Amino acid sequence: MIQVSQLSKKYNGTTVLNIDNLEIPKGQSFGLVGNNGAGKTTFFSLLLDLIQPSTGHIKSNDIQVNTNENWKSFTGSFLDESFLIGYLTPEEYFYFIGDLRHQNKADVDALLARHEEFFNGEILKNKKYLRDLSKGNQKKVGIIATLIGNPELIILDEPFANLDPTTVSRLKKIIRELAEDPNVTVLVSSHDLQHTVEVCDRIVALNKGEIVKDIQTSKETLQELELFFAV
């Protein structure tokens, strides 16, 4: 699904990301872990063509992302609050995204109904604009919005941060369900090793922009990772 080759990103001579080769097959649930400044968000931003690579390129479904825009039709992503439109209500936001992804109102409604539990009654019909919601509730809206239009590639940056424990476990359930679908590739980044291990088939650890671990998840993975990140 995703091929990365010779990719690097430099800011004023400092290399913040340098990945020679990375391949993520279709249907995999892929976890990216690392400390602050390891290059997780930089990688996702490159993947979404929000920043320009210094060298190399990324191909998503054989489409080179920085030259062709067709990847947008099968990619759903949520990096941070700048993916939300503050002056809309959650419902309006979902319908707006739905419109852009050529989904009609009924499709969006069906999706929202499926995730009613995840919203925990705090999102819909609350007469609040997105800008007035709490960080955690904003995140819930953003995550569900990525699912609109059944994208084949879902990118979530730090989805577990700011969420309450109940919501975290519900989110894990959602991600696992997505991962079971062989057509859907999920990319998740996190500081939290345990959450990532629980939902991902494969985990890549980044450190200062380099890939330092690349492991298929097994029982020992968590220990291995904890050992690695322990000082």
Added chain:
Amino acid sequence: MYLEWKAFTRSASFGTNLAMKILIGFLMIYFSIIFIGMGVGAFYILKKMNLEPLQTVNQFLIYYFLFDLVIRLLMQAIPVLNIKPLLVLPFKKPTIVHFSLGKTALSFFNWVHAFFFLPFSIVLAIEGYDIVGIICWHLAILSMVYINNFLNIILSNIDKLFIVFIAIILALGAAQYYKVFDVTTFTTPFFQSLYNIKCLVFIPVVVLIGLYAFTFKYFKNNLYLDAGLSKKEDIATTENLSWLNQFGTLGTFLKNDIKLIKRNKRSKTTILMSVLFLFYGLIFFGNSHQPAVMHIFAGIFVSGGFLFVFGQFVPSWDSSYYQLMMTQNIPYRGYITSKWWLVVIATFISTILASFYLFYGWEVYLTIVVGAIYNIGVNSHLVLLGGAFTKTPIDLSNAGGAFGDKKAFNVNAMLLTLPKLLLPLALYGIGLYLGDKTLGLSLVAGAGFLGFILRNKVFSLIEKRYKIEKYSTISAYKQKS
């Protein structure tokens, strides 16, 4: 104060480029000179017109202050948000309140008045008015400026108040014009007596001190996160605007833009400004001193108010969620087209609203219609193209940014406005020179139609430009957070 200085020097636009700063500097000096000139000149002009200068100024002071208050309510922002981080630091609460109130005292809105009143007072002194009286008068005026300052702070939490004040001004003005009731007969003696009876100066000063004490107390009691410092939350209403669905993707964007304008302070100011632009023509058409060439200038401004104030910030309106727009399956063309339609619709509405200019004769209205055609055909494209270079993130919730805020002030955008105005001016001028008004108007209208025909070509060009600028725009918008 130290923290404030840092906030200023480290704001994104500070380091941008020297040329721009120099330009802004010149503009400020220019305006200051105009004000000083007005202050000095006012005396002699009024004298020439056989009016007693001081008395005439006193007569209009009431309007001056009311108007000042309206402008303040609209533009002057109260530095409340900066207080939050200070709360947990070891400062005594009174210090914080004094600091933030003191800061408003230094605001541009206060010292700009000094440029007028100071020279005026000096001229009065030179011309042999009683010096002590002048000093008292000046002091009183100064305290009234500051009374306005604090009134603004107290009243600023009530959004719709400025409409009330505008209504008062209009009502008083109309009453005076039609000689029904003249408010100045009551206020002039008061202002005049400030000069004649020296002790009276204590009234405004005492009021000012009282007001400061009141504001201080009010703020101190509200210095909690859930009281005075909390942000107001609006009750959200979901709107469908489903009649726009028939336009497909275009409708989706239009729906969003309408909500954008309706629900954010900053964009609401835009609407208000465009309404003000509607009356811009009155200066030109009612006045025979202006050269005829300038008529087209007015024609363009009257219908193009929205185009200029909204259009010049086109991608910036979406700055807070630009990353979202860039990752969604959005054709650039659809995005630009929807903004274009918005501008065109607004221009159209302005033109219809401007029909009251028919009062000045059909020729004047024709000028406005021609201006509208040019706006739709040429300026709407130019403004969108200019938008690609405008990389100022906009804080939608802050009304003050319209142009009161230094951080949002963009000289680039202003420079781009010039060709939009000079070109039709030149065309009209050529027409006037070679033939008559009709030729001039048809030249301008022709340019408008030409632009309209070439629309698709121009759109492709704009689209390309937006794509080239994409990355730098994204990173510029990110700077805010």
